[in-house]
Amino acid sequence: FELVGAGNHRRLPFDSIEVKQTAFRVDGVFLPAHNSPAQPVYFVEVQFYPDENLYHRLFGEVFTFLRHHPDYPHWRTTVIFSDRNLEQQQKEAYQVLLDSHHTQLIFLDELPNTPDNTLSVQILKLIIEPQPTAPERARQILEQVPSLPQEQTLQQLIQTIMVYKFPQLSREEIVKMLGLATSFKETRVYQEIREEAREEGRKEGREEGMLLGERSLILKQLTRRIGLISPANRERIEQLSLEQLEALGEALLEFNASSDLETWLSRQ
16 A cells, blocks of 8 residues: 555455356457457447446456457447436446547437438437337438348348337338338339349340349349359259249348258258
């Protein structure tokens, strides 16, 4: 105590305390590439309800991770609150970390509403949009989505936000409320298939052109959904009839991995 300039504390009790470690699960961790050691690890915590143990738990998770992964010297942590009232009130023990460049607090209700907001920020703000104005706001966001390669993923994300916002409605009712297509044949992609097929049909005969056009754009959609298609699976797709391709077009909306495609093809 003399060394640290804290005065005389001879009467303080002393003990060697065992601290038992519980299991931690961080909401999200973004790891840098193996060839980018200077990039930080990003920890993400999302908080939509009051929790006076939040910072105790969060920084316990962060430093437990760093203890077990000493090869990551740089780190950042971001806490996303729906509003400022949810922040932990008793935070003196962690104030030095909260004030440092390691920590960033984001309050969704304080993000500005400006025309310059990116689509990502608009979707985040949709989470806290009041229920009466949420459907119109969601439709405005969806108008920006069709021009993007991840169209279906973003549509599903927006649908999911609305499902949680309107728990009394079914997913079908949500889809109708948002004005989205209820089947693959109603989607913009299917209409593109038909348009391309008509062009091919004029060149090679209607039936063959329809088949080529549908196969081409379904392969593009599959690549967007699950990544590169293996030569074996591509060959199997090329053997499908027009009716089977239409069925695949409906089914691929639920695919998340190449194994889903393989399972579907094995049933044909």
